[in-house]
Amino acid sequence: MVFGWTRHGDGRHLAPGEVVRPDERLSWPRMIGFGAQHVIAMFGATFVFPLVMGLDPNVAVMMSGVATIMFLLIVKGKVPSYLGTSASFVGGVFAIRAAVGTDQSVADAVVTGSILVAGLVLALAGLAVHVLGVQIIHRVFPPVVTGAVVMLIGFGLAYVVADVYWGQDQWVALITMLVTFVVIVAFKGFAGRVGVLIGLVTGFALSWVLDRVAGPVTSVLPGQNLRDAAGAACPAEGTYCVATAFPHDRVSFDAVAKADWFGLPDFHAPDFRFSAVLLVLPAVIALIAENVGHVKAVGEMTGTDVDPYIGRAIIADGAATVVTSAVGGSPTTTYAENIGVMAATKVYSTAAYYIAGLIAILFGLCPKFGALVAATPGGVLGGVTVILYGMIGLLGAKIWIENRVDFADPVNMVPIGAGIILAIGPVTHMIGGDFSLEGIALGTVVVVGGYHLLRVIAGRSSRPGPHPAPGEAG
Secondary structure, three states: OOOOOEEOOOOOOOOOOOOEOOOEEOOHHHHHHHHHHHHHHHHHHHHHHHHHHOOOHHHHHHHHHHHHHHHHHHOOOOOOOOEEEOOOOHHHHHHHHHHHOOOHHHHHHHHHHHHHHHHHHHHHHHHHHHHHOOHHHHHHOOHHHHHHHHHHHHHOOHHHHHHHHHHHOHHHHHHHHHHHHHHHHHOOOHHHHOHHHHHHHHHHHHHHHHHHHOOOEEEOOOOOOEEOOOOOEOOOOEOOEEEOOEEEOOOOOHHHHHOOOOOOOOOOOOOOOHHHHHHHOHHHHHHHHHHHHHHHHHHHHHOOOOHHHHHHHHHHHHHHHHHHHHOOOOOEEEOHHHHHHHHHHOEOOHHHHHHHHHHHHHHHOOHHHHHHHHOOOHHHHHHHHHHHHHHHHHHHHHHHHHOOOOOOOHHHHHHHHHHHHHHHOOOEEEEEOOEEEEHHHHHHHHHHHHHHHHHHHHHHHOOOOOOOOOOOOO
16 A cells, blocks of 8 residues: 555554554654654764765755655555665775766766666666565575675775774764764663764764864865875876865855755766776665665564565665666665664554655755755764764674574685675775776675685585595595
């Protein structure tokens, strides 16, 4: 059922043990409140990750609303979920920007073009799952591989914290991180679930205060104050032209003052380059794993069998990513934050998600809000991303633990360990000409290809056969 929810009970109360199912609702004023809560729950990560990837957070927030409504329509209202910005593409996006250069508009177009193709691949994978059954996923991406890909996506971003954000204002980064630690752990309710957002706001406010109390900070900002080896100004960042430290305010509201209160965000068209597409394709594996896990979680919470809709959910996520990236938005994924809200409230009504999607679209129509988000200082992002990337990496370990992966088996241990180190490096492997595999992309190829290769070799070597002659390998 896509629309036409039936009212649960008196529309106001839930008896102990009761839940509001996806095709039910409470009173509309209450549903608006639940919808707004879902917006707040997704908001932190949905606008942090576009900032990290260098994309427009206003477009991301607006298109997340569009993506969520698309998702609900494609799954026929059977799977309540919010589609926010995916973190799985961050490593690939950084690699693309490093390869393209400092032309922001060109890099943005190549990034979104690559994400669009990845979304199309994800949708096709969902179609295959829908036709062939969910067991195809478990064969190609067993838990040992899925956990490894999720882990290397998170830990493979460590260099971003170290090289890009933390050094912009190390003390603000440290304080932001500590505040986020405390809020997430000390507050068990809703505040704890939006701890990242609270930490980011705290760091932003602290940066503004320090500008007025302590004065400017001296640090390196990517793409600014470019100097050559002789110290002279140079036009384009590269091997002999690098960003150097200079005094600057932590927070600048110049763009906020110039932005309109109402209007469309800054859309842009995608550009397609094959070499860039390869850098983001590993994220598709993580998105498949996320969608499967989230759908199963919803099924367990609602007590319904939603496995037949896993293929549709993957298709919907891929289609939503295609639509959002076509106008300059961010890649999407189903959000665990919102599943947590449902678990806490026992309200699984899809009506709340339609309302949340509409609220997000309205937020996107305020460019001044987007400019304010884009003013977030790099030091603050450093304090937040060090937690987010680490949590993503540890989700991979969680997959291993829950599925009891045996790392005494070299088929599991050898390719997984090698792939993670290649991602963390990040190691670059030149293929030929201007094409190379680096970091997360290289690590994913080694993990997936290496695992299945060694599995074939181990299977053949374990088959009974003639004993080797003396001196031959056994």
